[in-house]
Amino acid sequence: MLKRISVRGYIIIAVGVVALIAAGLYFFNVVQVTPTTQTKKGVQLTQNAKGQYQTVIKDGRYLVSAARGITATSETNTLDVKNFESSLLDLSKSHFKTGRYIFQEGQYLSADKVSSLLARQGKDHSDGLNPEDNGKTDNSRAPIYVQTLTEQDFMTKEGDQLKLSGMVVGVAMNSQDAYQKEQYGSTYYQSISKEDRIAYGKKIAPKLLKEIRAQKGVGDNVPIVLAMYENAPGDSLAPGSFYSQATSRKGDDLSAWSDISEEAVVLPKESTSSSSLGNDENNGFTNFKTDIANFFPNIAGATAVAHYKSDKLSSMNVTVTTQFYSQTEIDSFTNYVAASALKFLPNSVPIRIVVQTANEMQAILVRNSDDKNFTVTML
Known part of the structure; x- marks a missing residue:
């Protein structure tokens, strides 16, 4: 069941995000689709969001x-x-x-x-x-x-x-x-x-x-x-x-x-790494990991993959694994993760955070580069 979560204000859970989760995309681009029916014949196009392509629908179905x-x-x-x-x-x-x-x-x-x-x-x-x-x-x-x-x-x-x-x-x-x-x-x-x-x-x-x-x-x-x-x-x-x-x-x-020039760096970085790429992000992520671990006692691990283009951070994907025993624990922890991410993680690039147990995904938090807050989907 999807819920609304308040993180520094009222956050709307975008239906488009849910559709993209189901599609298994690595990152999120919410696209508004022109309503069609499966009985409609010929070629139609989606209405593209800013910076995204229109895509092709044929006979009412995605091609x-x-x-x-x-x-x-x-x-x-x-x-x-x-x-x-x-x-x-x-x-x-x-x-x-x-x-x-x-x-x-x-x-x-x-x-x-x-x-x-x-x-x-x-x-x-x-x-x-x-x-x-x-x-x-x-x-x-x-x-x-x-x-x-x-x-x-x-x-x-x-x-x-x-x-x-x-x-x-x-x-x-x-x-x-x-x-x-x-x-x-x-x-x-x-x-x-x-x-x-x-x-x-x-x-x-x-x-x-x-x-x-x-x-x-x-x-x-x-x-x-x-x-x-x-x-x-x-x-x-x-x-x-x-x-x-x-x-x-x-x-x-x-x-x-x-x-x-593209590269992906795993955070936290290993102490033996000779590359300086990701050092600044590594410090912020380490603080984020420590902060959420202090808040919630059952954290099994937190890692991130930071993506760079021409040595400049372009996006970050974070995975937080823990164990929950009630829905209120999930809600409270997810709220705290969103607040902590705003404090410690980069604010100029898209960030996607997955909160999961060993067996299933519990929540997904997404913030685009021009957003002030995270959009949160509880699963």
């Missing part, structure tokens, strides 16, 4: 990706599942402006095509982006470099129709490849160096571009951005990040690769 679910089932770190797609959408906004373009889930690379692209090269998968198996079972084996990819389409209106006017394809590259020497056997891990990962991504990019342009409806004149993402190891507490991009304006031409 889902043609390769829906592949990223979720292929990524080994659940944090990468969320961060890969949401970060790609943020990157897309620098190429295709939200006020001009309409976002459409990828429709040109089918599930079968994406699966074939992710396969090893061979007689059954001549389009495979991963190297042919060399038969080795040690560190001399040919690893799986390309773990998954996702397509985002950007449309413009042409009369009553939508025209494909741009495309962004994210390619998730492994920094570590998990494999088995025999079916149902032990899992082994093969590290992939930064140099090998970057070089292999550049090597397969022209082949991937050719395959994308060969899909019906894409052609030679649609601008295509290829964005390379480094997956985090499976046991990492922080997701990976995008590290490079190149653009094809026409045909098989591909611009020089440009670096993308």
Whole structure:
């Protein structure tokens, strides 16, 4: 049951937030949707919130990706599942402006095509982006470099129709490849160096571009951005990040690769960390963690993932795990967490806080960069 919570004033629990929780998005962007019915035919658009894309509704239903679910089932770190797609959408906004373009889930690379692209090269998968198996079972084996990819389409209106006017394809590259020497056997891990990962991504990019342009409806004149993402190891507490991009304006031409400066830092930082990135946020988060632990006796842990772009904090995701024995405990603690977060956590970036037990989520607190208070949803 949803409740209203008062945190430094009256807070409205946004219905849009609940919908986005159900969708499993890594961060929250509340979007107002134009009312439609499932019997309505043709293409409709959502009404976009400021800074967000309009999206496509077809015959009264949201138009889902043609390769829906592949990223979720292929990524080994659940944090990468969320961060890969949401970060790609943020990157897309620098190429295709939200006020001009309409976002459409990828429709040109089918599930079968994406699966074939992710396969090893061979007689059954001549389009495979991963190297042919060399038969080795040690560190001399040919690893799986390309773990998954996702397509985002950007449309413009042409009369009553939508025209494909741009495309962004994210390619998730492994920094570590998990494999088995025999079916149902032990899992082994093969590290992939930064140099090998970057070089292999550049090597397969022209082949991937050719395959994308060969899909019906894409052609030679649609601008295509290829964005390379480094997956985090499976046991990492922080997701990976995008590290490079190149653009094809026409045909098989591909611009020089440009670096993308993104990084995720886990807080509290380990004392052995040599990087100064996140030191200021680490101090504030440590004070926040101490403050809520002093208020409530059963805190099992509190961690945060701070996201940086060009060494500047862009967002923070916090997880607080504890044990509750009554609804009043949940209500009181969540109120206190919101007040403490306003006091100790950064006030200039979006922050999402999840309060949970070991078994279930209890509350979600969200504050956008221009908000003065947290929006709280009790679950």
